[in-house]
Every structure is written in structure tokens, then in C-alpha cells.
Amino acid sequence: MGYRVIDKDKYYRRGVFRHFSEDCKCSTSMTARVDVTELVRRSRETGTKFYLNFLYILSKVLNSREDYRMGWLWQTEELICWDVIHPTQYVFHEDTETCTPVYTTYTPDYAAFYRGALTDLERAKQTREYMLDSASHPNWFDASYISWLSYDALNIELPDGYLFFAPIVNWGQYREENGRLMMPVTVRLNHAIADGYLVALVFRLLQREIDAFEGR
Numbered sequence: 001m002g003y004r005v006i007d008k009d010k011y012y013r014r015g016v017f018r019h020f021s022e023d024c025k026c027s028t029s030m031t032a033r034v035d036v037t038e039l040v041r042r043s044r045e046t047g048t049k050f051y052l053n054f055l056y057i058l059s060k061v062l063n064s065r066e067d068y069r070m071g072w073l074w075q076t077e078e079l080i081c082w083d084v085i086h087p088t089q090y091v092f093h094e095d096t097e098t099c100t101p102v103y104t105t106y107t108p109d110y111a112a113f114y115r116g117a118l119t120d121l122e123r124a125k126q127t128r129e130y131m132l133d134s135a136s137h138p139n140w141f142d143a144s145y146i147s148w149l150s151y152d153a154l155n156i157e158l159p160d161g162y163l164f165f166a167p168i169v170n171w172g173q174y175r176e177e178n179g180r181l182m183m184p185v186t187v188r189l190n191h192a193i194a195d196g197y198l199v200a201l202v203f204r205l206l207q208r209e210i211d212a213f214e215g216r
Helices: 014-023 037-046 050-062 110-124 196-212
Strands: 003-005 027-035 070-073 078-082 086-093 098-103 140-146 168-172 175-177 180-190
Touching: 027 196, 037 050, 037 180, 037 196, 050 086, 050 110, 050 140, 050 168, 050 196, 086 110, 098 110, 180 196
Parallel strands: 086 140, 140 168
Antiparallel strands: 003 078, 027 180, 070 078, 086 098, 168 180, 175 180
């Protein structure tokens, strides 16, 4: 759980950070459709799970810029940047209609990540406990698949004044549109550390990584 402390006086977004961490504490979120046609095709060709392949790409994108790895130490009121952030995925239990959080460690090594994420999922299927432990996982971000529909908009509210900087990302079913498979993705970030450009950039980076994905 390594990190470095950011000098708020030298932070390149210091004016925006001050305004949205003191005067107007809020979040910004955006929903857009991502073309996953090639990722679906590649997943089928390799016999791998589309869901885990997308989770890997999402984790890779969010680790590619410091802006998405920011954190807030409320005990010392320090702005920090984590060395790496990891996904919290979820298992849905059909019998109880509840979810179990699954903490998966991100590594740039695709094969290692895939094996680890799959093992984590299978282990979580054996319990019905919620087991959320954010105190022991401060540099984990939320990655949740809404598998029941292909939605058009989604909004997640957090308490006013709560400086929660970890990304929250949701995605739904993909559907065919004009011969392409399009999937809704929602990205939520705290406005103190991200604006519309940085939120939109997540989608651009996702599309680039999806198009380049080999899945080997």
C-alpha cells in the first residue's frame, strides 16, 4: 500500500482542488457506451471470460494516470497518490439475491491477473457474507457489473463533504447497435481531483486498450 504525499501548494490542480474540497464538495460522473465488439470476439476466441478481460483493461487504465490513483488521508488531511490501485469486484448470489465484495490484486501481467481474479471469484462464491473491509483496503476502487440490463444512465451519491477519491465504475450488458456491440459504462470521480476531461479520458483510454487487447 505504498503512496507518496502530494504537496497541495504545488499540485497542478491546486485551485480546482481547493474549490471542490472546501467550497463545493461534490462528485462528477458520466455514462457513455463503449464499443466492445473486438473484446467480445477476442474473449470467445481465447475461451476467456469477457467480464474478467474488461476488469483487467479497466484496472490497467485507472493505473495509467496519477489522477485516478489519488487518495485522502483524513487523519492527517494529506492528499496522496497511491503507487497502485486494485479492483473490488462483486459476486452476485442468485439464491439470496445479495452480493459479496471480492478484493482482487491488480498486476500488469494479464495472465497472472486473470488467474488471480478467477480464483478470487470462485472463493467468494462459497460465502454469503458481505465482508466489506475498506479499512484494510484503502487503495481499492469499486468495479461493479450490472448484469441485468443495458442501461442509459446511472448516478451514485456519496455523503456531502466526503472526500472519497477512489474511482467508482459500473457497467451493464452490451447490446447490438448498428452491427457493433456497445456497452454502457459509468465512471464516478470526486470533482476535487477530476473534471469532465479526466472522466471522459477514462472512456477514451478504455476504447484504446480494448482495441489493442490481445488476451494472451
